[in-house]
Amino acid sequence: MSAEAKLEELGIKLPPPPQQLGIYKLFVQTGNLAYLSGHGPFLDDGSLMKGRLGEDLSLEEGQNVARQVGLNLLATLKNELGSLDRVSRLVKTLALVNCTDDFYDHPAVVNGYSQLFADVFGDDAGVGARSAMGTNSLPGNIPVEIEIIVEIKD
Amino acid sequence: MSAEAKLEELGIKLPPPPQQLGIYKLFVQTGNLAYLSGHGPFLDDGSLMKGRLGEDLSLEEGQNVARQVGLNLLATLKNELGSLDRVSRLVKTLALVNCTDDFYDHPAVVNGYSQLFADVFGDDAGVGARSAMGTNSLPGNIPVEIEIIVEIKD
Amino acid sequence: MSAEAKLEELGIKLPPPPQQLGIYKLFVQTGNLAYLSGHGPFLDDGSLMKGRLGEDLSLEEGQNVARQVGLNLLATLKNELGSLDRVSRLVKTLALVNCTDDFYDHPAVVNGYSQLFADVFGDDAGVGARSAMGTNSLPGNIPVEIEIIVEIKD
Numbered sequence: 001m002s003a004e005a006k007l008e009e010l011g012i013k014l015p016p017p018p019q020q021l022g023i024y025k026l027f028v029q030t031g032n033l034a035y036l037s038g039h040g041p042f043l044d045d046g047s048l049m050k051g052r053l054g055e056d057l058s059l060e061e062g063q064n065v066a067r068q069v070g071l072n073l074l075a076t077l078k079n080e081l082g083s084l085d086r087v088s089r090l091v092k093t094l095a096l097v098n099c100t101d102d103f104y105d106h107p108a109v110v111n112g113y114s115q116l117f118a119d120v121f122g123d124d125a126g127v128g129a130r131s132a133m134g135t136n137s138l139p140g141n142i143p144v145e146i147e148i149i150v151e152i153k154d
Numbered sequence: 155m156s157a158e159a160k161l162e163e164l165g166i167k168l169p170p171p172p173q174q175l176g177i178y179k180l181f182v183q184t185g186n187l188a189y190l191s192g193h194g195p196f197l198d199d200g201s202l203m204k205g206r207l208g209e210d211l212s213l214e215e216g217q218n219v220a221r222q223v224g225l226n227l228l229a230t231l232k233n234e235l236g237s238l239d240r241v242s243r244l245v246k247t248l249a250l251v252n253c254t255d256d257f258y259d260h261p262a263v264v265n266g267y268s269q270l271f272a273d274v275f276g277d278d279a280g281v282g283a284r285s286a287m288g289t290n291s292l293p294g295n296i297p298v299e300i301e302i303i304v305e306i307k308d
Numbered sequence: 309m310s311a312e313a314k315l316e317e318l319g320i321k322l323p324p325p326p327q328q329l330g331i332y333k334l335f336v337q338t339g340n341l342a343y344l345s346g347h348g349p350f351l352d353d354g355s356l357m358k359g360r361l362g363e364d365l366s367l368e369e370g371q372n373v374a375r376q377v378g379l380n381l382l383a384t385l386k387n388e389l390g391s392l393d394r395v396s397r398l399v400k401t402l403a404l405v406n407c408t409d410d411f412y413d414h415p416a417v418v419n420g421y422s423q424l425f426a427d428v429f430g431d432d433a434g435v436g437a438r439s440a441m442g443t444n445s446l447p448g449n450i451p452v453e454i455e456i457i458v459e460i461k462d
Contacts, residue, residue: 022261023268024284028245030187030305033338035246038285091336092343094248094402094455096287099445102352106447107330114331130332131346131455134445137253137288139260147248147285151338176415176424178438182399184341184459189400192439248402250441291407291442293414301402301439 003084003120007074011117017079018042018072021139026043027080032152036076040142041068048143054103057143062097065114065143070113073148074120081152090117090128092149098138106132107118157274161228164273171233172196172226175293181234183278185273186306187245190230194296195222204295208257211297216251217266219297224267227302228274236307244282246303251290260286267300311392311428315382318427325387326350326380329447335388341399344384348450349376358449362411365451370405371420373451375384379422381456382428389460398425398436400457414440421454430452 016121018039020026028035030111032051053062075095078084095110097103128148138145157165159303172193195203203219205211211219232238249264251257264286272280273287282302293301309317326347328334336343349357361370386392403418405411418440426434438455446453 022284022286023265023272023281024247025281026283028243028367029184030245030284031339035283035303037283038287060460089336089338091338093332094285096285101444103445104447104449106445109330118331123239127331129334129336129343129345130453131402131404131453132330132447133346133453134443134447135288136255136290136444137257137260139258139286139288141258145285145287147283149343176438176440177419177426177435178401181436182397182435182437184397184399185339186348189437189457191437192441248439250439290409290444291411291414293412293440293442294413299439299441301437 003087003140006120007084010135010143012108014075014078015042015044015071017075021022026076031150032154035148036073036148038145038147039069039072040145041065042052048140048142051143052098052100052101053109053143059105059108062109062143066110066112069144069146070116073146086153088151088153090121090148091151092128093130094147095130095137096135096145097101097132098143099134103134106134156222157241160274161238168229168232169196169198169225171229181231184308186308188304188306190227191224191304192299192301193226195298196226202294202296204284205297206252207263207297211257216263216297220264220266221270223298223300224270224300227300240307241275242305242307244275244284244302245285245305248301249284249286249290250299251286252265252291252297253288257288260288263298278299311395314428315392322378322383323350323352324388325383327354334384337460340462342458342460344456346380346453347377347380348453349373350380353380356448356450360406360408361417361451362408365422367413367416370417370451374418374420375419375424377452377454378424381454388419394461395429396459396461397433398429398456399459401438402455403440404443404446404453405440406451407442411442414442417452
């Protein structure tokens with residue numbers, strides 16, 4: 001099943017393409033690879049989810065934030081490529097989790113995003129290499145920021 | 155206007171190519187992409203700017219540090235490629251801001267670097283995908299560290 | 309000397325391929341580049357080394373952890389490619405050091421990994437671009453996490 005068909009089957013409605021918070025592009029393609037900037041969890045009304053894991057948010061809330069970042073990444077892909085079906089595979093993810101010093105469950109948080117991509121693009125093409133890490137602060141105090149590299153169909 | 159001509163028009167003098175602080179190369183090319191290592195803010199005398207945002211440095215000082223990191227990146231590009239005109243575009247930036255837990259203005263800090271690249275390479279080729287993030291510590295207590303991927307002309 | 313021959317000469321025995329802690333692949337190849345996920349310091353018995361630099365571990369202990377992460381990366385490369393000799397060069401490394409706010413010796417810690425790769429793949433092919441950074445927390449409280457990009461022979 002194509003990613004667009006899967007999105008419809010799952011009843012997923014994408015948020016508007018995210019705002020930019022500086023001098024950068026959300027998406028740059030070189031050869032058949034597209035680099036997406038670090039994305040945050042914008043909601044449909046343009047506001048950002050906020051807070052730190054280990055302090056303000058539960059693990060489940062963090063997973064939901066990560067999923068929202070994933071929806072923003074999908075919105076950028078759709079906006080730039082016209083169709084998610086032009087993505088041939090997820091290559092690489094760097095996922096940043098805003099957290100206290102004693103929070104250790106970053107991979108579980110980031111799975112909220114990774115499960116979404118696996119659902120939409122499939123268990124092979126939708127699952128890539130990944131690094132999950134903690135940080136003591138993120139722009140605007142968002143809980144999760146994610147950047148990805150995807151392969152584009154010729 | 156070419157990047158070299160722009161550099162001269164702006165009266166920008168590049169610092170010497172930066173020192174290495176470990177077992178790595180400052181620049182590795184594969185295909186038509188060049189990966190530059192995390193660069194710090196070396197000054198002309200070989201010393202490093204230091205301190206944390208939210209504690210030791212104002213936003214404006216942080217932007218100035220980020221610009222200095224940008225000058226170091228340009229120095230490496232010039233040293234490795236012979237001419238900045240061989241850069242066809244900035245692809246991707248990962249910018250690390252050394253800061254307190256309650257500092258949230260990373261994108262504004264990093265703009266100090268991004269504006270320099272936009273000035274030198276132009277508003278299209280000089281603006282790439284970007285992630286800005288906080289960290290609780292950087293090598294030698296530098297305020298900003300930046301790594302980039304650029305596309306090289308054939 | 310080939311990487312496999314070098315490994316044998318150095319008497320290095322690789323650990324088993326590392327476990328995955330989430331929804332991702334340890335290795336994804338696109339074109340002639342392979343992206344390896346953030347790896348941690350699994351020991352032969354499947355347990356993880358833990359602790360923070362500047363608090364729980366000395367510099368030398370940190371370097372040993374970084375070397376162990378390197379062994380895990382080699383184990384993944386060998387498992388995925390069949391032979392380390394299929395790696396033509398190390399392109400890029402992002403190395404994360406779990407540390408206190410006043411720890412500044414990240415590059416020296418990461419050299420524990422970089423020296424291993426230089427030993428196995430040689431001083432040119434085994435040395436790539438690199439960024440070393442601090443973080444306030446890593447998954448499972450591991451001291452070092454490293455992701456790499458390598459170039460694969462056609």
